[in-house]
Amino acid sequence: MSEFNERNPVKSVDRHGAPTAGVPRIALMGTSRLSRVNSPANDPVNSPEKNAERAPQPIVIATAIPVVQSLAVIAFGIFLIVRELMGKENPSMISESSAGGFVGVGTALFIFVVFGFVIAGSWALLKGKRWGRGAIVLVEFILAASSFQMLSGGAVVLGAVVLVSAVAVLGLLLFVPASAQWSARNF
Structure with missing residues (x-):
């Protein structure tokens, strides 16, 4: 048959x-x-x-740091939503539009999307998917640039932590030989 x-x-x-x-x-x-x-x-x-080859330790560390950063920023997004639901004003968020009351929620939603994508990118990179590396590198460059605003705005400790962590992630992903060799084999 x-x-x-x-x-x-x-x-x-x-x-x-x-x-x-x-x-x-x-x-x-x-x-x-x-x-x-x-x-x-x-x-x-x-x-x-x-696909069975495990990511080297520099890659594991370089994906763990953005996850921690993302969780901290997502916690801030939750804080923005709770603050807005409680009706409290945030003097640092200024909007002259009639939708000014939704700036906190809008910012929080943006944070959830962007940093949720970074968490997914970190997971993907550990699994050998090359798009994860791009997401992490892009956000780390943005965070490094943002840290200079924090440093000049008076949040010196926060700015320094963000800058050091961003440079560490970029260094581990792009310049450590074990990371570069693993990336070359897997991508």
């Missing part, structure tokens, strides 16, 4: 659905068994050896 059907070969595709140059899959009709299938061990895109 399950005959070999050479007229309907199933081509192998990469993880994005694009055809690969590998050996085409040829399916047996009526069964789930495949002959001449590219095994995951022979697939350079999805090989288990590539």
